[in-house]
Amino acid sequence: MAQPKGPAPDAVPAGAGAGAPAFSKSEMMIVAAARELAGQRVCFVGVGLPNIAVNLAKRTVAPEMELVYEAGVFGAEPARLPLSIGDPTIVTGATAVVSMWELFAYYLQGGLVDVGFLGAAQIDRFGNINTTVIGDYAAPKTRLPGSGGACEIAINARQIFVIMRQSARSFVERIDFRTSPGNLGGAAKAERIRREQGWLGRGPSVVVTDLGIWHFDEDGEMRLDALHPGATLEEVRATIGWEPKVSPALAVTPAPTAAELRLIREELDPDGMYTK
Amino acid sequence: MSSKVATMRDAVAELVRDGDTVAIEGFTHLISFAAGHEIIRQRRRDLVLARMTPDLIYDQMVAAGVARRLVFSWLGNPGVGGLNAIRRVTEGANATLELEEYSHFGMVARYAAGAANLPFMPLRSYFETDLPKVNPRIRPIESPYGDGVVYAVPPLRPDVTVIHAQRADASGNTQVWGLLGSQKEAAFAAERVIVVVEELVDEAVVRADPNRTIIPGIIVDAVVVEPWGAHPSYVQGHYDRDNRFYRDWDPISRDAAATEAWLRDWVYDLDGRAAYAEKLGVERLAALRPSGPAPSGVVDYGEYR
Numbered sequence: 001m002a003q004p005k006g007p008a009p010d011a012v013p014a015g016a017g018a019g020a021p022a023f024s025k026s027e028m029m030i031v032a033a034a035r036e037l038a039g040q041r042v043c044f045v046g047v048g049l050p051n052i053a054v055n056l057a058k059r060t061v062a063p064e065m066e067l068v069y070e071a072g073v074f075g076a077e078p079a080r081l082p083l084s085i086g087d088p089t090i091v092t093g094a095t096a097v098v099s100m101w102e103l104f105a106y107y108l109q110g111g112l113v114d115v116g117f118l119g120a121a122q123i124d125r126f127g128n129i130n131t132t133v134i135g136d137y138a139a140p141k142t143r144l145p146g147s148g149g150a151c152e153i154a155i156n157a158r159q160i161f162v163i164m165r166q167s168a169r170s171f172v173e174r175i176d177f178r179t180s181p182g183n184l185g186g187a188a189k190a191e192r193i194r195r196e197q198g199w200l201g202r203g204p205s206v207v208v209t210d211l212g213i214w215h216f217d218e219d220g221e222m223r224l225d226a227l228h229p230g231a232t233l234e235e236v237r238a239t240i241g242w243e244p245k246v247s248p249a250l251a252v253t254p255a256p257t258a259a260e261l262r263l264i265r266e267e268l269d270p271d272g273m274y275t276k
Numbered sequence: 277m278s279s280k281v282a283t284m285r286d287a288v289a290e291l292v293r294d295g296d297t298v299a300i301e302g303f304t305h306l307i308s309f310a311a312g313h314e315i316i317r318q319r320r321r322d323l324v325l326a327r328m329t330p331d332l333i334y335d336q337m338v339a340a341g342v343a344r345r346l347v348f349s350w351l352g353n354p355g356v357g358g359l360n361a362i363r364r365v366t367e368g369a370n371a372t373l374e375l376e377e378y379s380h381f382g383m384v385a386r387y388a389a390g391a392a393n394l395p396f397m398p399l400r401s402y403f404e405t406d407l408p409k410v411n412p413r414i415r416p417i418e419s420p421y422g423d424g425v426v427y428a429v430p431p432l433r434p435d436v437t438v439i440h441a442q443r444a445d446a447s448g449n450t451q452v453w454g455l456l457g458s459q460k461e462a463a464f465a466a467e468r469v470i471v472v473v474e475e476l477v478d479e480a481v482v483r484a485d486p487n488r489t490i491i492p493g494i495i496v497d498a499v500v501v502e503p504w505g506a507h508p509s510y511v512q513g514h515y516d517r518d519n520r521f522y523r524d525w526d527p528i529s530r531d532a533a534a535t536e537a538w539l540r541d542w543v544y545d546l547d548g549r550a551a552y553a554e555k556l557g558v559e560r561l562a563a564l565r566p567s568g569p570a571p572s573g574v575v576d577y578g579e580y581r
Contacts, residue, residue: 047354070380071303071455083519084354086304088512091454092570099456100303100328101388104381109400132377137410143358143366147379148329148350152401181404197403198424273355 023256025210026165026275027264028228030056031256033117033163033208037062043115044068044108044153045076047085047145049163050117052264052274053208055081059263066095068113070149072103081268104149108156111200116157118150120164122175125221125242126190127162127182127204129154130175137177147179154180159205166209171240187220211236213253217245226251279446280499281476284548287498288314291468296435297324297347299387299466300333303457304354305512306440308472309333310505310549316340317543326434328383328458332508332525335359338373339535340543345374347432349383356522360529377411378429384458386432390465396428403427437466440506441490442514444471445479448496451488453572454512460490472500474514486577504553504561515564 023031033053037043038061045054045067055078058065067076071086075095082089091097098107107113121144122130131150135141154160160182164170182204183190190203207214213226223245224236229252236244256264269275282290292298292315300308312333315323319342325334326347335353337343339361346362353359365373378386385397398417408414408427417428439459444450450471452459463469469491476499482489508521528534546552553561 047350047352071305072457073455083356083522084304084517086354086455087517088305088454088510088566091512097453097455099384099460100380100458101384101461104384105399109381132406137406139369139371140367143351143363145350145352145358146348146377147405147407149380151379151405151407152381152399155401155403178404178406184404193404196424198400199403200400 020255021258021261023261024275025228027256027261028253029163029165029208029210030264030274031260032213032228032253033161034260035061036161036206036208036213037065037115040065040115042066042068042113043117044070044113044149044157045085046116046118046150046153047148048119049274050119050161051085052081052268053163054117055268056260056263059267060260068103068107070100070103072098072100074098074103074107083273104152108149108152111156113153113157115159115161116153116201117161117163118153118180120162120170122170122172123162123164123207124172124175124182126184126186127160127207127216127220127222128175128178128184129162129180129182130177132177132179134176150180154182154201156200158200159202162204162207164207164209166211166236166239168239168241173241183216183220187218190220211239221245223247224250226253228253229255280448280493280496281446282498282500284310284314284472284500284502287470287500288318291470291497292318292320292436294320295322296320297326297433298436298438299326299432299434299462300438301327301457301459301462302440302506302509303328303455304517305455305457305510306452306459306506307331307333307509308438308440308505309507309509310500310502310552311438311470311472312337313543313552314548315342316539326432328380330359330362332359332522335361335525335529336539336543338362338365339529340539343373345376347376347378349378349380353522353526356526360526361535364532376413377407378414379407382414382429383432384461386429387458387461387465389429389431390433391461394431396430398426398428400426432465434462434466436468436470437462438470438472439463440472440511442473442511443475443477443481444473444496444499445477445482445493446499447479448491448493448499449479449482449489450491450493450496451482451485452490453488456490463491463495469496470498470500471496472502472505474503474505474511476501502549505549507553507556507564510564513566515561516566518564
């Protein structure tokens with residue numbers, strides 16, 4: 001099971017010239033998300049894709065970053081990539097293991113978290129997130145996991161990073177349920193409400209997908225700032241429920257390096273749980 | 277003090293009743309599957325099942341028909357997918373299981389309010405979300421000190437809380453290390469408490485390291501000694517999470533008949549946890565032992581006479 005694997009079926013040719021390694025869209029997404037964490041001090045790690053992105057960042061661009069897990073760990077040093085975010089490897093060697101009450105009340109609500117890194121099932125142009133239901137709440141088409149800690153992370157972490165695959169079902173004009181608030185209906189309203197209600201967070205600042213990197217503009221709306229190698233604007237428009245804003249200085253994300261790919265394939269995800 | 281040591285069968289028979297609100301707590305770590313299975317075997321009905329993360333144990337209990345309502349904050353099989361037996365009774369026209377939904381902070385705050393005998397707990401969450409719209413128990417409240425609005429959640433006071441721990445003494449003084457989840461709050465909030473342990477120890481072991489005690493025996497009604505009682509979840513320092521089981525459960529639970537067959541083979545047809553561990557087999561269990569030791573340093577509490 002644990003032997004290193006080649007690129008996944010969604011592999012795209014490397015855009016970085018002859019001899020550069022091939023990589024999959026998922027690997028590019030994880031690498032791009034990890035790089036966004038350069039310089040961050042304290043990161044609250046969400047379940048799923050955020051977990052591998054943050055652990056890659058810890059091994060590359062942000063070795064000093066403190067990993068916070070909602071299970072009650074501050075300063076985790078995971079020796080393996082945990083399948084769940086409550087794995088014993090996040091405990092052994094950590095700075096502190098505390099009750100979840102302390103974690104949420106003192107560490108998160110107390111203002112120690114710089115970045116909350118979340119996944120999402122649906123997101124809108126203002127970065128509001130749904131992880132609760134698809135369809136009507138009372139009789140949903142799909143029952144999703146719900147908030148977990150995401151709702152309070154979105155409100156109390158200084159900024160929010162999101163990692164998710166892009167599709168017409170996930171990037172939608174209207175989310176079916178607002179589990180975690182982003183920039184609400186736009187930056188002006190969101191800033192006023194955050195100030196009035198004493199939120200610690202400034203809201204979402206980046207969304208990394210399998211196609212590109214989005215930041216938020218002065219209206220609080222997602223703007224495509226970089227396309228991953230091999231991805232096209234047509235693909236982006238085909239996988240989004242609104243007419244996207246695109247940066248006039250649209251960049252191409254640098255391809256994953258051999259070192260980043262080795263970390264993902266050999267250390268973090270040898271079974272391809274996150275990258276297939 | 278008198279011994280509270282009991283068999284799982286007797287503890288559940290005496291302390292868990294039809295219609296009870298039951299919290300089997302433990303966040304990924306220390307989930308008492310052994311107690312959940314015994315509740316299934318004794319065919320309890322109409323339970324309100326509270327857990328932050330219902331996990332596979334509540335998926336199995338819902339499949340077995342013990343529950344009428346779920347109180348929770350994250351409903352999934354971490355890293356794998358959904359809880360399929362629960363999805364079958366919560367999606368579309370088949371939505372027969374009642375759901376009462378919070379966030380993680382909301383759930384721990386509910387236990388903390390219950391433990392501290394308070395009418396509610398305030399928290400800075402839920403602003404501008406749809407959660408208060410679908411759960412009217414989550415309510416905004418003006419600070420009495422004039423500094424704005426926060427949200428309040430009501431206390432959660434289980435009739436029975438079950439926690440699994442590394443060790444306890446016979447009177448129920450219980451020690452845990454590793455992830456602590458919300459077990460302390462859930463136990464103090466409860467009317468009755470069952471502690472399930474890997475190891476029964478002498479009272480002197482507890483007294484030698486009192487900082488590690490999460491709940492005192494005075495709130496404990498029964499101590500059940502049940503090695504491997506948390507499998508397929510884990511016990512820090514004893515055995516690892518059996519991630520293979522978490523993955524295997526996904527296809528089993530997608531199929532109602534396969535789920536029923538699993539319950540028959542692994543719950544109804546077994547008389548307890550020892551039989552379950554034997555059925556898993558020595559090899560499977562041995563592979564779950566930690567890859568090496570990582571002992572804590574020893575601290576000196578000092579003697580003061």
